[in-house]
Amino acid sequence: xxxxxxxxxxxxxxxxxxxxxxxxxxxxxxxxxxxxxxxxxxxxxxxxxxxxxxxxxxxxxxxxxxxxxxxxxxxxxxxxxxxxxxxxxxxxxxxxxxxxxxxxxxxxxxxxxxxxxxxxxxxxxxxxxxxxxxxxxxxxxxxxxxxxxxxxxxxxxxxxxxxxxxxxxxxxxxxxxxxxxxxxxxxxxxxxxxxxxxxxxxxxxxxxxxxxxxxxxxxxxxxxxxxxxxxxxxxxxxxxxxxxxxxxxxxxxxxxxxxxxxxxxxxxxxxxxxxxxxxxxxxxxxxxxxxxxxxxxxxxxxxxxxxxxxxxxxxxxxxxxxxxxxxxxxxxxxxxxxxxxxxxxxxxxxxxxx
Amino acid sequence: xxxxxxxxxxxxxxxxxxxxxxxxxxxxxxxxxxxxxxxxxxxxxxxxxxxxxxxxxxxxxxxxxxxxxxxxxxxxxxxxxxxxxxxxxxxxxxxxxxxxxxxxxxxxxxxxxxxxxxxxxxxxxxxxxxxxxxxxxxxxxxxxxxxxxxxxxxxxxxxxxxxxxxxxxxxxxxxxxxxxxxxxxxxxxxxxxxxxxxxxxxxxxxxxxxxxxxxxxxxxxxxxxxxxxxxxxxxxxxxxxxxxxxxxxxxxxxxxxxxxxxxxxxxxxxxxxxxxxxxxxxxxxxxxxxxxxxxxxxx
Numbered sequence: 001x002x003x004x005x006x007x008x009x010x011x012x013x014x015x016x017x018x019x020x021x022x023x024x025x026x027x028x029x030x031x032x033x034x035x036x037x038x039x040x041x042x043x044x045x046x047x048x049x050x051x052x053x054x055x056x057x058x059x060x061x062x063x064x065x066x067x068x069x070x071x072x073x074x075x076x077x078x079x080x081x082x083x084x085x086x087x088x089x090x091x092x093x094x095x096x097x098x099x100x101x102x103x104x105x106x107x108x109x110x111x112x113x114x115x116x117x118x119x120x121x122x123x124x125x126x127x128x129x130x131x132x133x134x135x136x137x138x139x140x141x142x143x144x145x146x147x148x149x150x151x152x153x154x155x156x157x158x159x160x161x162x163x164x165x166x167x168x169x170x171x172x173x174x175x176x177x178x179x180x181x182x183x184x185x186x187x188x189x190x191x192x193x194x195x196x197x198x199x200x201x202x203x204x205x206x207x208x209x210x211x212x213x214x215x216x217x218x219x220x221x222x223x224x225x226x227x228x229x230x231x232x233x234x235x236x237x238x239x240x241x242x243x244x245x246x247x248x249x250x251x252x253x254x255x256x257x258x259x260x261x262x263x264x265x266x267x268x269x270x271x272x273x274x275x276x277x278x279x280x281x282x283x284x285x286x287x288x289x290x291x292x293x294x295x296x297x298x299x300x301x302x303x304x305x306x307x308x309x310x311x312x313x314x315x316x317x318x319x320x321x322x323x324x325x326x327x328x329x330x331x332x333x334x335x336x337x338x339x340x341x342x343x344x345x346x347x348x349x350x351x352x353x354x
Numbered sequence: 355x356x357x358x359x360x361x362x363x364x365x366x367x368x369x370x371x372x373x374x375x376x377x378x379x380x381x382x383x384x385x386x387x388x389x390x391x392x393x394x395x396x397x398x399x400x401x402x403x404x405x406x407x408x409x410x411x412x413x414x415x416x417x418x419x420x421x422x423x424x425x426x427x428x429x430x431x432x433x434x435x436x437x438x439x440x441x442x443x444x445x446x447x448x449x450x451x452x453x454x455x456x457x458x459x460x461x462x463x464x465x466x467x468x469x470x471x472x473x474x475x476x477x478x479x480x481x482x483x484x485x486x487x488x489x490x491x492x493x494x495x496x497x498x499x500x501x502x503x504x505x506x507x508x509x510x511x512x513x514x515x516x517x518x519x520x521x522x523x524x525x526x527x528x529x530x531x532x533x534x535x536x537x538x539x540x541x542x543x544x545x546x547x548x549x550x551x552x553x554x555x556x557x558x559x560x561x562x563x564x565x566x567x568x569x570x571x572x573x574x575x576x577x578x579x580x581x582x583x584x585x586x587x588x589x590x591x592x593x594x595x596x597x598x599x600x601x602x603x604x605x606x607x608x609x610x611x612x613x614x615x616x617x618x619x620x621x622x623x624x625x626x627x628x629x630x631x632x633x634x635x636x637x638x639x640x641x642x643x644x645x646x647x648x649x650x651x652x653x
Contacts, residue, residue, distance in 0.1 A: 008459040012445055012452075019447035190443035195499075197407060198437040199460040200429050354407075 005201050009209035017217065031225040034171065039232035042160040050078045050121055053089045053101040062104045072128035157321055161236040164229065165316035166289035168222050169251060173283060173309055175218050176255035177276045180210055184263040185272040188354060197353035204348050211256050218252045238323030244316060247329065250336045251312030257343035258308065264350035283309045311335045356419060358383040358538050359404065359507060364413035366399050373399040375562035386539040388553035396562040397542040398440060401511050404540065405437050433461060436505030438496050440512045444484045450495055451480045454502055461503035473531060474498040490521030497528060508532060510541040514548060526551055546639030560647050570639060577645060578637040583610040583618055586631040597625055
């Protein structure tokens with residue numbers, strides 16, 4: 001390993017990437033789009049769980065009045081929607097678009113007998129009567145049938161908190177596999193590699209420069225996505241940022257090495273694209289990016305362990321959500337290190353300049 | 355004197371196809387060796403085996419008496435060799451200056467960059483993107499990249515293919531200059547004129563074998579003792595078969611091969627042929643190639 005040659009190739013690759021405006025633009029724009037998507041989908045107040053229509057001659061004033069008189073109308077997580085026409089509102093109940101409907105003027109309510117939410121709301125209404133009879137909102141022992149209330153408090157782990165490590169890792173996967181794999185196949189096809197072969201540069205020097213060049217890029221982009229999305233969403237992060245950085249860096253190295261292995265001999269960009277898709281799509285669905293594999297078929301769970309992405313996501317989730325330390329994620333770290341070494345070694349051995 | 359580069363019985367198979375079939379040759383220090391032949395003759399495969407880019411199926415290559423196959427010997431050879439491929443893509447988004455700097459940093463020893471720029475006349479487009487060069491400029495850059503490590507032996511694979519006549523002559527002047535510095539050059543070409551101009555020694559290849567080998571002048575002398583007399587067909591009035599000469603009609607030109615110009619001219623005059631359009635030329639390497647392979651140069 002000659003450091004000077006390694007640094008020369010590294011600098012050349014970085015320069016090429018930075019000057020390629022379209023690729024650079026896309027690599028910056030893509031995370032911005034992801035952050036924007038997250039901000040749109042997950043920020044703002046949590047959605048109310050139930051929708052209740054309130055009809056009256058003057059629904060807004062009437063609703064304000066009943067909120068004072070009746071505990072049910074003060075229930076949290078129910079969205080009360082004033083309606084001015086009764087008949088269309090009844091149709092909405094039929095279609096489950098409203099879970100319950102009150103006619104305050106005539107003292108009626110509607111629920112859909114097929115709607116679980118309607119059933120629950122009716123129970124809440126009955127309960128509110130008893131609590132209301134007790135003179136306040138606090139549940140009383142009588143109302144709970146003799147059971148004593150105990151409470152715990154804690155921040156909810158939202159889906160977005162759970163899914164963000166997966167999204168970051170998935171973004172990393174695509175950038176690693178396609179960013180490195182395609183570039184090398186293109187270099188091979190147009191003869192750039194052949195020209196380099198004629199110099200004293202070794203395959204290992206060339207390949208490690210590609211790994212490092214892509215690694216810093218991926219880490220920079222991942223940090224941008226994390227910080228940007230965090231501004232809007234405020235993720236749960238119980239662990240150490242340094243540990244998270246370590247997991248993602250090691251993960252990126254394993255994925256980039258995988259890209260090098262795929263591109264070790266291929267000369268056609270079409271074939272490379274096909275194989276990279278064949279590798280990345282199963283990883284995207286079977287590595288637990290979008291949904292937990294806990295309840296999945298045991299065979300599928302075992303299968304998912306062959307993917308580096310599974311281990312990256314597992315470790316990142318443990319750190320972010322459970323506050324795990326390096327010892328807790330040591331298995332994943334070891335697996336990722338071994339995978340990186342195997343991919344890189346195989347990639348270098350199988351590598352062809354032309 | 356021992357050869358700088360000695361090649362013994364080099365063979366290369368691609369599956370069932372034998373691209374190079376037992377080539378042996380020796381490059382003497384400070385000379386220019388030309389490998390000639392039509393497309394598909396095996397020139398490029400041969401030069402690539404010498405460069406260490408393609409592994410031979412069998413045979414041996416010795417550089418300065420050392421076998422070049424792997425490890426330190428190969429790295430030492432790479433440091434000493436300058437290589438210009440037939441076609442080379444460079445990384446995108448890179449200027450001429452940066453390409454030279456980048457390749458220079460891959461070698462332990464480099465030529466002074468001002469000298470290199472001067473030799474290859476790169477001055478005017480030094481900061482241009484390499485994708486925006488003309489054909490001649492591009493070949494000059496590729497040649498400069500081959501010289502960046504101050505090589506002892508320079509491999510040029512069809513360096514002037516696709517260039518206009520002026521750019522070709524410029525490149526010839528460059529190669530002469532490289533030779534004048536005592537470097538050894540191995541070049542492949544389609545152009546017999548180029549080989550005649552530049553090479554001290556040539557080998558003509560066909561179907562993976564060397565079919566003739568020697569200095570251009572010696573080869574011509576060995577194979578030809580005649581010269582060619584050319585006349586416009588219209589200057590010969592009578593039936594052409596009546597002339598007792600070795601002749602060949604090509605379109606509207608008649609070529610007469612003769613070792614004795616005086617006798618040929620006398621015969622023509624005796625048959626009332628006008629000599630107003632007469633031209634006499636020596637036999638060329640093109641003729642030699644045709645004579646040796648029985649085929650036109652498949653360029």
